[in-house]
Amino acid sequence: MVVGAGTVGAACAFYAAGEGLRVALVDRGPVAGGTTGAGEGNLLVSDKEPGPELELALLSTRLWAELGAGTGFGTAVEYESKGGVVVASTTEGFAGLERLAAGQRAAGVAARPVAADQLRELEPRLAPGLAGGVHYPQDAQVMPALAAAQLVRAARAAGARLHTGRTVTGVLRDAAGAVRGVRTDRGELHAPAVVNAAGCWGGELAGLAGVRLPVAPRRGFVLVTEPLPPVIRHKVYAADYLAGVAGGSAALTTSPVVEGTAAGPVLIGASRERVGFDRSFPVPALRALAAGAIRLFPFLERVRAIRSYLGFRPWTPDRLPVVGPDPRVPGLVHACGHEGAGIGLATGTGRLVAQVLAGRVPDLDLTPFRPDRFREPTGSRATGEAR
Amino acid sequence: MTTAEPRLAVIGAGPAGLAAALAAADRGLGVTLLDAADGPGGQFYRQPAPALGARRPEALHHRWSAWRRLRARLAGHLATGQVRQLTAHHVWCAERSPGGFLVHALYGPGQDRPVTVRAAGLVLATGGYEQVLPFPGWTLPGVVTAGGAQALLKGNLVRAGHRAVVAGTGPLLLPVAAGLAATGTRVAALVEAADPREFTRCAAVLAGYPAQLAEAAGYAAALLRHRVPVRPRHTVVRAHGTVRLEAVTVAALDGRGRVRSGTGRRIACDTLAVGHGLLPSTELARVLGCRTEDRGVTVDPEQRTDVPGIWAAGETTGGGGAALALAEGHIAGCSAAARLAGRAPDSAGWAGAARTRGRLRRFAAVLEPLYGPPAHWDEQLTDDTPVCRCEEVDAGTVRAAVRDLGAGDARTAKLLTRAGMGWCQGRMCGPAVAALAGGGARPTPGPFARPVPLGVLARAGEEPEEAVPGHRATPPGP
Ligand SMILES: Cc1cc2nc3c(=O)[nH]c(=O)nc-3n(C[C@H](O)[C@H](O)[C@H](O)COP(=O)(O)OP(=O)(O)OC[C@H]3O[C@@H](n4cnc5c(N)ncnc54)[C@H](O)[C@@H]3O)c2cc1C
Ligand SMILES: Cc1cc2nc3c(=O)[nH]c(=O)nc-3n(C[C@H](O)[C@H](O)[C@H](O)COP(=O)(O)OP(=O)(O)OC[C@H]3O[C@@H](n4cnc5c(N)ncnc54)[C@H](O)[C@@H]3O)c2cc1C
Numbered sequence: 001m002v003v004g005a006g007t008v009g010a011a012c013a014f015y016a017a018g019e020g021l022r023v024a025l026v027d028r029g030p031v032a033g034g035t036t037g038a039g040e041g042n043l044l045v046s047d048k049e050p051g052p053e054l055e056l057a058l059l060s061t062r063l064w065a066e067l068g069a070g071t072g073f074g075t076a077v078e079y080e081s082k083g084g085v086v087v088a089s090t091t092e093g094f095a096g097l098e099r100l101a102a103g104q105r106a107a108g109v110a111a112r113p114v115a116a117d118q119l120r121e122l123e124p125r126l127a128p129g130l131a132g133g134v135h136y137p138q139d140a141q142v143m144p145a146l147a148a149a150q151l152v153r154a155a156r157a158a159g160a161r162l163h164t165g166r167t168v169t170g171v172l173r174d175a176a177g178a179v180r181g182v183r184t185d186r187g188e189l190h191a192p193a194v195v196n197a198a199g200c201w202g203g204e205l206a207g208l209a210g211v212r213l214p215v216a217p218r219r220g221f222v223l224v225t226e227p228l229p230p231v232i233r234h235k236v237y238a239a240d241y242l243a244g245v246a247g248g249s250a251a252l253t254t255s256p257v258v259e260g261t262a263a264g265p266v267l268i269g270a271s272r273e274r275v276g277f278d279r280s281f282p283v284p285a286l287r288a289l290a291a292g293a294i295r296l297f298p299f300l301e302r303v304r305a306i307r308s309y310l311g312f313r314p315w316t317p318d319r320l321p322v323v324g325p326d327p328r329v330p331g332l333v334h335a336c337g338h339e340g341a342g343i344g345l346a347t348g349t350g351r352l353v354a355q356v357l358a359g360r361v362p363d364l365d366l367t368p369f370r371p372d373r374f375r376e377p378t379g380s381r382a383t384g385e386a387r
Numbered sequence: 388m389t390t391a392e393p394r395l396a397v398i399g400a401g402p403a404g405l406a407a408a409l410a411a412a413d414r415g416l417g418v419t420l421l422d423a424a425d426g427p428g429g430q431f432y433r434q435p436a437p438a439l440g441a442r443r444p445e446a447l448h449h450r451w452s453a454w455r456r457l458r459a460r461l462a463g464h465l466a467t468g469q470v471r472q473l474t475a476h477h478v479w480c481a482e483r484s485p486g487g488f489l490v491h492a493l494y495g496p497g498q499d500r501p502v503t504v505r506a507a508g509l510v511l512a513t514g515g516y517e518q519v520l521p522f523p524g525w526t527l528p529g530v531v532t533a534g535g536a537q538a539l540l541k542g543n544l545v546r547a548g549h550r551a552v553v554a555g556t557g558p559l560l561l562p563v564a565a566g567l568a569a570t571g572t573r574v575a576a577l578v579e580a581a582d583p584r585e586f587t588r589c590a591a592v593l594a595g596y597p598a599q600l601a602e603a604a605g606y607a608a609a610l611l612r613h614r615v616p617v618r619p620r621h622t623v624v625r626a627h628g629t630v631r632l633e634a635v636t637v638a639a640l641d642g643r644g645r646v647r648s649g650t651g652r653r654i655a656c657d658t659l660a661v662g663h664g665l666l667p668s669t670e671l672a673r674v675l676g677c678r679t680e681d682r683g684v685t686v687d688p689e690q691r692t693d694v695p696g697i698w699a700a701g702e703t704t705g706g707g708g709a710a711l712a713l714a715e716g717h718i719a720g721c722s723a724a725a726r727l728a729g730r731a732p733d734s735a736g737w738a739g740a741a742r743t744r745g746r747l748r749r750f751a752a753v754l755e756p757l758y759g760p761p762a763h764w765d766e767q768l769t770d771d772t773p774v775c776r777c778e779e780v781d782a783g784t785v786r787a788a789v790r791d792l793g794a795g796d797a798r799t800a801k802l803l804t805r806a807g808m809g810w811c812q813g814r815m816c817g818p819a820v821a822a823l824a825g826g827g828a829r830p831t832p833g834p835f836a837r838p839v840p841l842g843v844l845a846r847a848g849e850e851p852e853e854a855v856p857g858h859r860a861t862p863p864g865p
Contacts, residue, residue, distance in 0.1 A: 005793065030795025037802045145802035149792035164795050226810065226838060263778075263805060268841075283482040283847060286834075291845035301842035302499070307812055308834055 001026065001182060001191035003168050003205055006036035007144055007343050008335050009197030010151035011350025016195075017158035019358040024189060025160055026182065028167035031152050032145040034199050035342065038311025040222055040269050041144040042235055042257065043344040046084045046136035049100065050107040052368035053320055057341070058108055059363060060348035061138050067347065068140070073154070077147040078262045084139030085114070085123055087130045087296065088239040094132040097239050101134045110137050125231055127298050139235055141259065144343045151350075163189070168198075171209035171332070179209065179331030193357055195333045200314040202322065202336030206371070211328045214374050215337045217312035220270040223289050226304045227264025235259040236296055256292035258300075266303070268293040270340070272313070313339045317374060323349050324366035325356055333357065334371045393507035393727045394419060395720075396490045398478050398671060401429015402709045403701025403716035404512030409460050410720025411510075412469045416727060419504050420470055421492055423477045423837075427461065428454070429514055430534065430702075431709040450709070476502065479837040480847070481509065481671050487696065488675075491847050493837065501843045508696045508727045510719050511672050511684060512712075513836070515665035515702035519555075520760055521782070521819050523625045523772045525661070529632025533563045533662030551658035552635050554578035554623045556758045558708075561606040563660055568613035575656050576616050578637050580644075580764075583619045585757045596750045624651060624767050626659055635659055644762030663760050666818075667703045674834040682706075688741070689732065690719035698723055707751035714744040765822045774823070775816040777809020785823045797821035810838070 002009045002016070005027035013025040027033065043064050048054040068079035088094040101111035112135045119133055120126055156162055163184075170183035171194060181190035196213075198205040206213035237257040257269050268289050286308055294300050316322060316337040326332040335353050338345050348364070355362040393416070397408045400422035408420045420427070432454045464470035476492040483489075490504040517532045524530070533555065550573045553564040564577045586593065593600060610617060620640050627634045639650035667683035677692035677699070678685040683706075684692055684699040692699050698719040701712035717740045725732035734741065768774070770783025788794040788803040797820050800806065806820045807813030812833075813820070 030799040031793030032799050032802060033796070037799060145799065146792075149788075149794070149803055152793055153791055162793055164793055223841075223844075224808075225841070263808075265808075283480060287845055287847055290841040294841055294845055301845075302840050304838035304840050305835065305844055306810065306838045 001189060001193065002195040002197055003027075003182065004034070004197035004199055004201075004336070005029075005031045005148065005152060005162070005164065006034045006197065006199050007032070007148040007151070007346040008036075008199065008338060008349055009195070010148040010155065011346040012195050012197055012335050012353045013155040013160045013350075014151040014158075015347075015350040015354035016357055017155045017160045019354045021354070021357055023155060023160035024163060024191065025152065025155065026163045026166050026168060026184065026189065028165070030164050031162070032148040034201075035311045035313060036148050036199075037145045038309055039144055039220070039313070039340075039343065040257070040259075040267055041078075041142040041147065041343045042084075042259070043140040043142065044084060044136075044235070044341065045104070045109050045138050046086055046111070046134070047237075048104075048341075050103045052364075053341070053345075054104065054107055054109070055364055056321075056323075056345050056348045056352075056369075059351065060345050061140065063347035063351060064140060064142070064344075068142075073150060076150050078143040079140065080142075080262065081138075081140040082234055082259075084136040084235040084237070085119075085133050086136070086237055086239060087119065087126065087133035089130055089295075091131045093239045097132070097134050111135070112137075123233055123236055125297050125299050126236070127296055135234075141235065141261075142343065143262070147343065147346070151346075168205065168208065171205075171329075173209070173329070177329065179329060193331045193333060195335055195353055195357075197335045199336055199338075199342070200312050202314060202334065205336075206326075206332075206334070209326075209329050209332050211326060211332070211371070212374070212376070213322060213334065213337075213371055214317055215322070216315045218272055218315040218339060219310060219312055220272055220340065221285050221289065221308050221310045222270055223268040223286060223293070223305050223308050225266040225268070225300070226306050228260070228266055228303065229264075230260050231299075232258060232260040232266060232297065238292065238296060256289055256296060258293050258296055265306070266300070268305075272340070314342065315339045321345060321349065321369055322371045323352055323369040324362075324371065326371045328372060393417075393487075394505070395508045395510060395723050395727060396421065396488065396504050396506035397510040397512060398422075398481070398490065399429065399512035399514055399701070399703075400424070400427035400472070400474075401512060401514050401701060401712065402431055403514070403703075403712035403719075404429070404510065405457055405461065406713045406716030407510040407512060407698070407700055407720035407723070408470055408716075409457065409464065410717045411724045412464045412720075413460075414721065414724035416724040418464075418470045419473065419490075419506065421473045421476045421478055421490065421504065423475065425475055427458070427472070427474075429712075431712075432457075453713075473502075473504070477837045478671065479835050479839040481675055482848075483675065483694075484848070489848050491839075491843075493839065493843065498837070499840050499843070501847070503848050508723050509675075509698065510716070510723060511677075511692070511697065511699040511703055512701045512716060512719075513668040513671060513703045514712075515667045515683075515706065516814055518663045518666050518818055519661055519815065520663050520764055520822075521772055521774050521816070522623055522764075522767055523769050524628065524632075524635075525626055526773050526776060527626050527628045527632045528630070529628065529657055530626055530659045530661065533559055533660045536563055536658065536660035537566060549573065549658060550575045550656040551660060552576045552578060552623070552637075552654055552656045553660045554635070554637070555662040555664075556580040556760055557662060557664040558603075558754060558758065559662055559665070561603060561610075563662070564615055565606045565609040565613075567660070568615055569609065572658070574610075574613065574615040575654050576618055576637065577610065578618045578621045578623055580622050580640060580761050581619060581758045582640075582642075589753055589757065592753050596746070599750055622646065622761050622764065622767075623659065623661065627653070632657055632659055640761050644764070646761075646763075646767060663818075664758065665702060665706050666814075667705065668836070669703060670833045670836040672697075672699060672703065674836075686715075689722035689726075689734070690715055691722065696727075705748075705751070706755075707747050711744060711747035711751065714740040714747065718744065765819070768819075768823070774819050775804075775806035775809065775813075777811055777815075778805040778807070780804045780806040780816075782823060785820055789824055794824055797824050800824035
């Protein structure tokens with residue numbers, strides 16, 4: 001029983017069905033109606049420091065590439081392994097990038113430093129005067145909503161059942177405390193294992209099972225331009241983006257990631273701020289995104305933004321997702337809290353969860369991702385959202 | 388003008404915005420009136436009055452002289468500088484700022500020159516836009532919106548001898564058909580989905596609105612005079628033509644809003660004016676954080692939104708016609724003048740407008756459920772009918788996303804098909820996609836009311852205050 005039909009839940013259902021398990025996928029809304037339908041689909045290894053998240057990203061990238069090569073699937077989800085380019089405007093910034101790249105290479109990432117004078121061969125419309133960059137050929141992208149929908153479709157073809165428009169209101173447990181299904185607003189659904197793939201709402205779902213899981217929303221905006229002919233070849237972002245991703249700060253940080261899409265519009269993401277589920281559009285955040293994108297690509301000055309959308313990333317205090325069985329509740333398996341990388345990390349997460357459900361040894365050590373790693377709240381500055 | 392003096396920015400110079408600007412200016416408030424169009428008037432007054440001939444109904448005549456009075460009052464305030472008018476200014480966004488608001492607009496031939504207007508208060512009078520639901524053939528040249536047909540009239544592009552069909556639903560179809568007929572277009576049919584029996588059922592209530600009935604009767608008389616066949620409880624099921632429109636097939640509807648088989652009949656025409664009612668333009672209200680519902684921006688009895696310092700009036704708060712928009716705008720202007728001067732307004736001063744507003748809102752509430760597209764209109768959509776023109780998505784693609792991909796509402800249908808992601812941001816196809824996806828609110832475009840160059844967005848608010856090189860303070864038109 002997988003709760004949440006975002007990309008993460010869809011991948012869990014897909015790989016679990018592939019293990020030959022009987023799978024049901026439940027969502028209170030439609031497929032891709034949560035954060036998945038409100039973000040971008042960068043599959044990045046470039047923005048991750050060596051460590052468990054990078055390992056999960058490398059596993060996921062391999063799996064995405066496998067899926068992308070599948071007949072029809074790649075085009076259906078607009079999979080493009082276009083590579084990423086991270087640029088620095090100062091020599092110190094460039095030196096920092098090269099240090100990070102060296103560490104990433106040791107962990108198995110392809111990362112090639114690019115001198116200032118070669119940058120524009122890679123990306124002709126880049127601003128002049130940059131200090132240098134690093135090219136990451138493994139970075140890729142998908143269209144997230146299509147990715148979730150096609151994974152669900154493939155899971156259904158393998159026998160999984162989809163229940164949309166059904167809200168989980170309780171987790172059923174037996175006398176020994178083990179999970180035996182979920183209660184929904186339209187009746188009970190029974191299963192010996194429940195996967196929490198509820199994204200930002202993963203903390204609430206865990207609460208229904210009686211355990212604490214600190215997942216909080218971190219708001220982000222994306223600017224969408226009018227359709228353009230393909231002029232931006234890679235995902236291009238500035239070195240300060242890395243600081244924004246890694247920083248846990250609640251205040252607004254904006255650092256542009258600029259990329260073209262198969263459909264034509266250029267996407268400019270993404271701001272990060274923890275303000276709860278606030279759906280208003282503050283102009284300063286959009287202004288900062290636009291300014292940052294123009295600094296990278298001056299020609300964007302005259303290109304029109306036609307809309308902006310916002311989403312809430314599922315944030316955790318230590319910036320790592322929660323993946324694996326919950327020792328506190330037998331039968332409860334988590335797959336949430338991927339913050340700004342849930343699309344990229346979905347395949348690896350789905351594979352690991354499926355292996356756990358099938359009783360096999362997972363490809364990666366799940367210790368860094370375990371759900372009971374967070375300290376109990378002390379005083380008032382307890383959970384993520386309180387800060 | 389001194390910047391210390393509180394000013395009111397009014398966005399939209401249709402009936403609602405004009406009335407608000409004049410009421411506020413009459414009470415001593417400085418007003419900046421912005422509109423994307425080249426002159427004031429909005430949807431209703433921008434067009435010359437439909438020339439209905441010598442027997443022009445009294446109601447319309449009334450309207451026309453009312454418009455002349457509005458223009459004269461505006462000219463007076465423009466002359467003294469009490470009102471500044473920024474025509475051909477497209478507001479793309481507005482935001483709160485310390486002490487008030489910033490209104491960001493684009494002007495110039497390329498709509499790419501920025502200006503920011505600072506104001507202590509805002510009146511949102513952005514009106515609405517026409518809803519058109521798709522049907523096979525609706526993208527053929529010659530198929531226009533009802534409002535578009537009036538524009539054609541104005542440009543004299545439709546000449547005598549041409550044959551038009553006016554179709555859809557709503558009270559606006561009557562004046563459009565009458566206007567076309569009066570200018571020499573053969574109106575081959577007025578096709579209205581609503582059921583006349585429903586009107587009879589409400590006869591007692593409707594009888595309480597003699598002026599509105601007289602206006603409708605005036606149009607009806609004009610249609611009769613021009614021998615325009617009226618087909619109630621009918622709908623257009625298909626537009627025919629190879630390179631452009633040649634004919635339409637209309638069919639009768641049954642009691643449940645389904646097309647009755649075997650009732651189709653072909654009518655030759657070269658113009659089809661369709662409209663399925665107006666939807667409110669609420670982008671600016673939403674980006675400012677004002678509460679909105681399906682019908683429009685939510686307002687209190689003073690026309691205030693739930694955001695302090697912002698009023699809204701007219702079609703953007705819900706439909707009801709030009710007279711209602713005038714009354715609402717007047718109240719908004721009076722309230723703003725008092726509140727921005729730090730006084731509580733005396734609502735007795737606008738008692739007349741409040742009475743008019745009450746009556747017309749009740750009238751609109753009676754009419755609203757009577758009109759509406761046929762319940763099962765989407766059954767007529769063949770899979771190859773384009774639904775979203777910007778992104779070229781057809782009905783079959785949307786249906787497949789619902790059937791195979793788990794799209795359960797308008798938003799996910801849009802994400803999975805790109806319908807509504809193009810230039811018009813779903814203003815055109817939103818309702819159709821929502822219906823095909825089986826429900827949910829239509830996705831609302833935003834947050835920009837207009838596309839904006841990134842360079843302008845990046846520096847929004849940094850322009851020198853209201854520095855508008857070469858801007859024209861256009862005097863009201865003839
Ligand atoms: C602006 C922005 C840009 C981003 N860019 C990227 C990017 O480039 N690359 C990347 O990898 N990631 C990106 N992300 C992050 C990514 O979108 C998320 O990490 C990812 O979508 C999380 O997926 P999910 O399946 O965990 O959650 P969701 O997609 O939110 O799915 C959770 C589902 O659970 C359902 N649910 C919750 N509670 C219940 C309940 N009680 N009962 C039933 N159903 C329930 C919800 O309805 C929802 O559908 C971005 C995010 C944002 C906001
Ligand atoms: C075809 C048709 C026929 C009609 N016939 C009748 C009739 O016979 N009787 C009747 O009572 N009513 C009729 N109406 C309805 C009537 O036109 C409206 O009720 C009335 O115009 C509403 O006034 P308003 O001021 O709220 O909005 P509008 O008249 O629509 O004015 C809104 C103004 O705001 C401006 N604007 C909007 N957004 C922006 C922006 N972002 N930046 C700058 N400017 C902006 C627009 O340019 C427009 O001028 C008809 C409407 C149509 C379309």
